[in-house]
Amino acid sequence: MDLSALKTWYSQGLIDGDSPVRRPGSRNGETLGGLPEFANAAKRAKPKKAKRAAQEEAAEEDWSEEPGRLDRWRVIAAGILNSSLPPRASASSPS
Numbered sequence: 001m002d003l004s005a006l007k008t009w010y011s012q013g014l015i016d017g018d019s020p021v022r023r024p025g026s027r028n029g030e031t032l033g034g035l036p037e038f039a040n041a042a043k044r045a046k047p048k049k050a051k052r053a054a055q056e057e058a059a060e061e062d063w064s065e066e067p068g069r070l071d072r073w074r075v076i077a078a079g080i081l082n083s084s085l086p087p088r089a090s091a092s093s094p095s
Contacts, residue, residue: 003037010038 009015010032017033032038 006032006038 006015006021015021015032017031017038019032020029021032021035022029023035
């Protein structure tokens with residue numbers, strides 16, 4: 001992956017200053033914030049992670065285990081349709 005791709009990913013928030021990276025031809029990894037090209041990435045990394053965690057927490061709170069009104073009516077309609085259909089013929093006949 002080249003430097004321009006890293007910059008694109010960084011601007012999109014896919015990676016941050018704490019993301020592990022490795023220079024081409026190197027066996028040692030370091031954080032993105034440790035690279036001179038991304039020296040300010042480490043400063044911006046923590047608020048972005050906190051914001052992402054807050055968004056995930058808010059999304060979890062929005063999820064409800066209780067079915068909504070629309071789901072209730074779907075179940076009722078499916079039950080009515082199912083009960084109004086003729087019974088299916090069995091695959092094998094009794095002998």
